[in-house]
Amino acid sequence: MNKLETIGWDQSVQDIDEDKIARVIAVQKNSYRILDGEMEYFSHLSGKFLNQVVSSLDYPAVGDWVEVQKLVDEQKAVVNRILPRKSQFVRQAAGTRTEAQIVAANMDTVFIVNSLNHDLNLRRMERYILSTYESGATPVIILTKRDECAQDEIDTIIAQVEEVAIGVPIIPLSNITKEGIEELLTYLPAGKTGALLGSSGVGKSTLVNTLIGDKVQETKDVRTVDSRGRHTTTHREMFRLPNGSLLIDTPGMRELQLWEGETAIDATFQDVEVLENECKFTDCQHDTEPGCRVQEAIANGELSDERFKSYLKLQRELAYERRKQDQKAQLEEKNRWKKISKMQHTQSKFRKKR
Ligand SMILES: Nc1nc2c(ncn2[C@@H]2O[C@H](COP(=O)(O)OP(=O)(O)OP(=O)(O)O)[C@@H](O)[C@H]2O)c(=O)[nH]1
Ligand SMILES: [Zn+2]
Numbered sequence: 001m002n003k004l005e006t007i008g009w010d011q012s013v014q015d016i017d018e019d020k021i022a023r024v025i026a027v028q029k030n031s032y033r034i035l036d037g038e039m040e041y042f043s044h045l046s047g048k049f050l051n052q053v054v055s056s057l058d059y060p061a062v063g064d065w066v067e068v069q070k071l072v073d074e075q076k077a078v079v080n081r082i083l084p085r086k087s088q089f090v091r092q093a094a095g096t097r098t099e100a101q102i103v104a105a106n107m108d109t110v111f112i113v114n115s116l117n118h119d120l121n122l123r124r125m126e127r128y129i130l131s132t133y134e135s136g137a138t139p140v141i142i143l144t145k146r147d148e149c150a151q152d153e154i155d156t157i158i159a160q161v162e163e164v165a166i167g168v169p170i171i172p173l174s175n176i177t178k179e180g181i182e183e184l185l186t187y188l189p190a191g192k193t194g195a196l197l198g199s200s201g202v203g204k205s206t207l208v209n210t211l212i213g214d215k216v217q218e219t220k221d222v223r224t225v226d227s228r229g230r231h232t233t234t235h236r237e238m239f240r241l242p243n244g245s246l247l248i249d250t251p252g253m254r255e256l257q258l259w260e261g262e263t264a265i266d267a268t269f270q271d272v273e274v275l276e277n278e279c280k281f282t283d284c285q286h287d288t289e290p291g292c293r294v295q296e297a298i299a300n301g302e303l304s305d306e307r308f309k310s311y312l313k314l315q316r317e318l319a320y321e322r323r324k325q326d327q328k329a330q331l332e333e334k335n336r337w338k339k340i341s342k343m344q345h346t347q348s349k350f351r352k353k354r
Contacts, residue, residue: 003037008106008193008246011065011083022077024064024105025238032060034068034077043068043077061088061102062236062248063193087136089195092257092321098328100259104195104236104248109187110137113198113207116172117148120157122164123310126268127256128197129165130314133264137195140169140187144203147174164307166270175206185211190244200252208249211241217249261318269311275303 002009007023022034022041032043045060046069053059060066065083070076085105093101104110110132114120125141132139141161146154154172161170169187173180188194196204205217216239235251266273272294279286279293286294286308297303 005191006037006244007035007240008191009037009065010191011086016067020067020069021083022066022068022070023238024060024062024066027060027062027236032066032079034066034079036070039072039075041068041070041075041077043079046078046080049079049081056093056100057088057090057102058082059102061105062238062250063105063107063195063246065106089131089135089137089197090259091131091253092259094254094257098324103197103250103253106193107135107137107195107248108192109140109194110135111140111142111184111187111194111196113142113144113196113202113204115145115202116143116154116157117145118202120160122160123306124199124256125161126164126307126310126314127258129168130261130264130268131256131258132197133267134261139165140171140184141165142184142196142207143170143172144207145174146172146179147176163304173207175203175210178210181210185241185243185245188241188243188245188247193238193246193248195248195250197250198252200254202252204252205235205249208239208247211247212239213242258314258317258321260321261314262322265311265315265318269307271303272308272311 002018004018004021004023009021009023019036022036022043024032025035025040026033030044032045034041034043043066060079060082064085066079067081067083068077068079087107088105089103089107089110090100091103093099110128112125112128112132114125129139143154143157143161149157158170158172171180171183171187173184196207198204208217209215217235217237235249238246238248241247261268275294275297276284276286281289281292284292284294286292289295294303294308298305298308
């Protein structure tokens with residue numbers, strides 16, 4: 001096995017010098033911690049790289065494969081480019097600006113983590129499933145803290161989750177009793193990359209510690225702070241598990257604002273799609289039309305009204321996002337031309353003077 005395979009390498013990129021490839025394991029303010037399978041390096045982006053950056057999606061993210069120039073003795077490196085991603089989980093960055101944020105890259109599986117002891121929010125879960133399908137990875141749902149729930153409560157919750165997570169594996173587990181951990185690992189065999197996503201406090205970092213069998217991530221109960229008063233661990237980080245898989249831990253998200261997802265709507269709402277196709281009216285809004293198959297399904301309980309509303313709402317949200325992004329792109333293009341024509345203008349004035 002070559003050393004890149006120990007950090008999840010499975011790309012079929014041709015003409016590549018193995019010694020120049022590394023994987024991003026953590027993103028710091030202006031530097032990237034990268035691993036080549038043997039050694040860790042602190043790396044920066046090359047000037048050429050920075051000149052080509054157009055959007056936030058062009059910066060390296062945790063899980064990315066990068067082509068680098070290494071200074072082995074100093075354990076430093078310069079990043080020249082990002083290799084094409086096979087998957088990327090994107091959300092709208094927190095705040096009001098229209099900007100994308102990559103949560104994790106090149107993962108095979110996204111583990112959507114929820115806790116059994118908190119109110120489960122099925123609408124939120126639909127968002128995570130949608131974004132996961134859009135990312136190009138496969139979703140798996142994890143329900144933590146099963147030690148705090150009786151079996152019948154767990155069964156009820158699983159039944160509810162099954163209705164919104166059609167065909168998605170659901171794993172109830174406990175970081176305390178370790179029930180469910182073995183099952184989780186069947187979805188993360190050697191060489192594969194997973195990412196843990198979900199709200200704050202559901203037990204993502206604790207799960208990383210459970211899987212590694214050591215305390216590598218700080219968790220809510222103990223916040224370790226170093227001498228300069230900073231938290232000692234970066235929260236968004238990729239780890240190697242003892243079974244040879246890779247796992248990305250991410251900070252809890254307060255809300256998952258969609259960035260894109262039109263192509264993933266069908267996979268997320270397979271049940272609704274089937275009903276829409278069964279509807280005999282070709283132009284149906286599935287709203288108030290008498291005889292509509294969707295409305296019939298809602299009336300007889302086959303489809304929940306909340307789920308159908310959520311389906312419509314997410315579609316509206318995605319269309320709105322798309323318009324906002326298009327407007328932003330137009331504005332950027334306009335500004336780019338303004339800048340170019342201004343530059344040409346000053347250049348011609350300069351020439352005339354001479
Ligand atoms: N009873 C029980 N408590 C758990 C379990 N897993 C985690 N916890 C507790 O839940 C709390 C939050 O755990 P974290 O691992 O910090 O949660 P997180 O998802 O990483 O949170 P953020 O880092 O804020 O995103 C801690 O007090 C853990 O000890 C579990 O399986 N059972
Ligand atoms: Zn209809």
